[in-house]
Amino acid sequence: MVSVCRQAIKIAGGVENIAAIGITNQRETTVLWDRHTGAPLHRAIVWQDRRTAEFCEQLRSDGLNDVVREKTGLVLDPYFSGTKLKYLLDKVDPDRTASRAGYICFGTIDSWLIWKLTGGSVHATDATNAARTMLYDIGCGQWDDDLLQAMNVPREVLPQVKPSCADFGATESPLFGKPLPISGVAGDQQAASIGQACFKPGMIKSTYGTGCFVLANTGLDKTLSANRLLTTVAYQLGDQTTYALEGSIFMAGATMQWLRDQMGMFEDAAETAEMAKAADPNSGVYLVPAFTGLGAPYWDAHARGALIGLTRGAGKPEIVRAGLEAVAFQTRDLMIAIGADMALANLGEPARLRVDGGMVANDWFLQFLADILDMPVDRAKISETTALGAAYLAGLETGIYSSLSDIEQQWQADATFTPQMSSAERSRRYEGWQQAVKRVLSQAEA
Numbered sequence: 001m002v003s004v005c006r007q008a009i010k011i012a013g014g015v016e017n018i019a020a021i022g023i024t025n026q027r028e029t030t031v032l033w034d035r036h037t038g039a040p041l042h043r044a045i046v047w048q049d050r051r052t053a054e055f056c057e058q059l060r061s062d063g064l065n066d067v068v069r070e071k072t073g074l075v076l077d078p079y080f081s082g083t084k085l086k087y088l089l090d091k092v093d094p095d096r097t098a099s100r101a102g103y104i105c106f107g108t109i110d111s112w113l114i115w116k117l118t119g120g121s122v123h124a125t126d127a128t129n130a131a132r133t134m135l136y137d138i139g140c141g142q143w144d145d146d147l148l149q150a151m152n153v154p155r156e157v158l159p160q161v162k163p164s165c166a167d168f169g170a171t172e173s174p175l176f177g178k179p180l181p182i183s184g185v186a187g188d189q190q191a192a193s194i195g196q197a198c199f200k201p202g203m204i205k206s207t208y209g210t211g212c213f214v215l216a217n218t219g220l221d222k223t224l225s226a227n228r229l230l231t232t233v234a235y236q237l238g239d240q241t242t243y244a245l246e247g248s249i250f251m252a253g254a255t256m257q258w259l260r261d262q263m264g265m266f267e268d269a270a271e272t273a274e275m276a277k278a279a280d281p282n283s284g285v286y287l288v289p290a291f292t293g294l295g296a297p298y299w300d301a302h303a304r305g306a307l308i309g310l311t312r313g314a315g316k317p318e319i320v321r322a323g324l325e326a327v328a329f330q331t332r333d334l335m336i337a338i339g340a341d342m343a344l345a346n347l348g349e350p351a352r353l354r355v356d357g358g359m360v361a362n363d364w365f366l367q368f369l370a371d372i373l374d375m376p377v378d379r380a381k382i383s384e385t386t387a388l389g390a391a392y393l394a395g396l397e398t399g400i401y402s403s404l405s406d407i408e409q410q411w412q413a414d415a416t417f418t419p420q421m422s423s424a425e426r427s428r429r430y431e432g433w434q435q436a437v438k439r440v441l442s443q444a445e446a
Contacts, residue, residue: 001113002175015176020183020398021117022390023168025109027132027187030084032092032157033112035105038120041092044109045084048211048250048292052083053301059083064150071137071144073224073231075299079248081108082134086151099154106157108132110185114168117182122169125159126185127236136161138233139222141241163236164190165397184393188386189213190235193244194393195385196354197411198234199404202347204338207386208359211295212252212327214334216245216342216350223345227337228297237396237404245341247296247334251289252327253358258291259323265316272320273364279317284309286436287322294441297337302442309436327359328369329433335373352376356385363417371421372430381412 009015028047033040045051056076059065065076074080085106093099107115111125130136130143135153137144143158162168164186170179186194189207193215196205201219206212217234222243224231234244251258256272259265266272286308293301307319331353339350352375359365360379370377382388392410395401 005176009176015178015180018176018180019400020181020394021171022184022392022394023110023113023182024186024188024191024386024390025113025129027108027129027189028079028081028084029109030081030088031107031109031112032085032088033105033107033115035103035120035123038115041104042088045088047079049084050078050292050301052078052087053293055083055086056301059150062150067146068134069224071139071147072131072134073138073222074132074134075228075230076134077299078301079250079295080132080134082147082151082153085133085135085153085157089153089157096152096154099157102156104157105159106153107159108187110187111159114182114185117171117175118169119172123159124162124168126162126164126166127233127241128164128187128190129185130161131233132187138231138241138243141236163238165237165393167397181398182394183397184390184395186235186390186393189215189246190233190244191389191393192356192386193217193234193389194407195382195387195389196356196380197404197408198354199408202342202351203354204335204350204352205354205356205385206331208252208327208355208357210252210254212249212331212357214247214331214338216338218243218245218342218345218347221345223341225337225341226344227340228299229334229337229341230296235393245338247337249327249330249334250292250295252330254291255287255289255323255326256359258289259320263319265320269358269362272324273362275317276321276324276364276368279321280313283311283314283318283321284432285314285318285322286433287319287326288436288440289323289326290440294437296334298437298441300441300443303440306436306440308439309432324362324365325368325372325429326433328365328372329430331369332372332430350375352378354378354380356380356383358383363415366415366417367420370417370419372426374419374421374423374426376419377417378413379415379417381414383414
């Protein structure tokens with residue numbers, strides 16, 4: 001990480017040209033470390049890990065589902081870091097003696113980076129990352145004692161929660177030649193939303209990386225979903241919190257990686273657009289990539305993947321196309337739920353979608369996405385909007401940008417994809433997807 005920073009400083013023409021550092025991170029990946037030595041106490045547990053599914057079921061049986069939803073805006077699922085933290089503490093500090101004595105630190109990757117960069121002088125996170133722990137009340141902006149007790153997490157292990165633009169300390173001088181302020185922090189999806197300048201209520205972005213994450217700005221009101229989406233913190237500036245609705249797809253780019261690495265369908269992702277064009281468009285093949293369960297709006301941790309509709313006429317092109325289509329179909333699942341929640345909150349209907357991430361280089365995928373959503377899809381000129389959003393936050397704190405309006409003026413579209421598919425075909429294809437999903441849900445009949 002330090003090596004990459006030094007390369008960036010060199011590209012920028014030297015450390016004197018760096019005003020501040022912004023940090024963005026995978027929000028739920030969970031780390032424990034020794035407060036005195038800084039040494040990790042266990043391997044990190046990544047956001048996709050499902051090992052705490054049974055504990056989530058136990059919490060649900062204990063009647064905590066509605067409590068979690070009301071306070072955190074989340075659902076009881078192993079995706080979030082609270083149950084991962086409980087698992088790690090059970091491994092390294094079963095009786096919580098070291099935790100209560102202040103010897104152990106918990107953090108998501110942003111907290112870990114802040115700690116290491118500041119030489120252990122700052123143990124902090126921002127509101128967007130805290131909001132993903134299932135331990136943080138997003139309404140009052142505090143760690144919640146009832147949830148901490150339910151998961152047996154001592155308050156002493158937790159980082160201080162700050163706004164997304166704030167003083168997160170400064171780097172140690174030897175790292176980069178002089179101290180550099182850490183001034184902006186946000187979880188990756190919130191940072192991408194900021195990079196996409198989604199600052200007005202009703203604006204929506206979708207990021208296609210390992211997973212796919214759709215965020216809809218809902219303004220200053222905490223809108224609880226009636227359609228199994230998440231309510232989360234979009235960003236916090238000073239004392240003012242802006243909220244969002246979020247839908248999470250666990251397998252997007254990771255689906256294509258699986259097709260490449262495990263199945264040998266292609267060598268380079270750049271091949272997939274031509275393969276999709278060459279496929280029989282009426283093959284009836286559907287890939288449901290529930291390799292780590294299904295996220296919103298299903299929230300089925302026990303669902304597993306399936307390839308459905310195969311005939312002898314189906315080959316690599318049809319399967320690769322089904323993988324790309326699956327990401328678009330899942331996005332439509334989310335957009336239908338978001339649209340219903342936005343209507344309840346008087347935010348109007350979703351009108352268009354801003355997209356970013358590695359998969360958006362594929363024009364065929366974006367055209368199919370626009371077709372299946374029946375709305376325009378705007379690809380940002382700068383596709384790495386996650387890093388861009390972190391930089392914008394750091395720039396806000398240090399005065400490079402005076403307001404969100406300054407950032408909004410920076411946004412540009414690289415291309416816009418408009419719907420071309422007939423409504424009848426759209427309905428037929430999506431109905432096939434829905435039938436395929438029903439066959440993999442863990443509650444489905446054998």
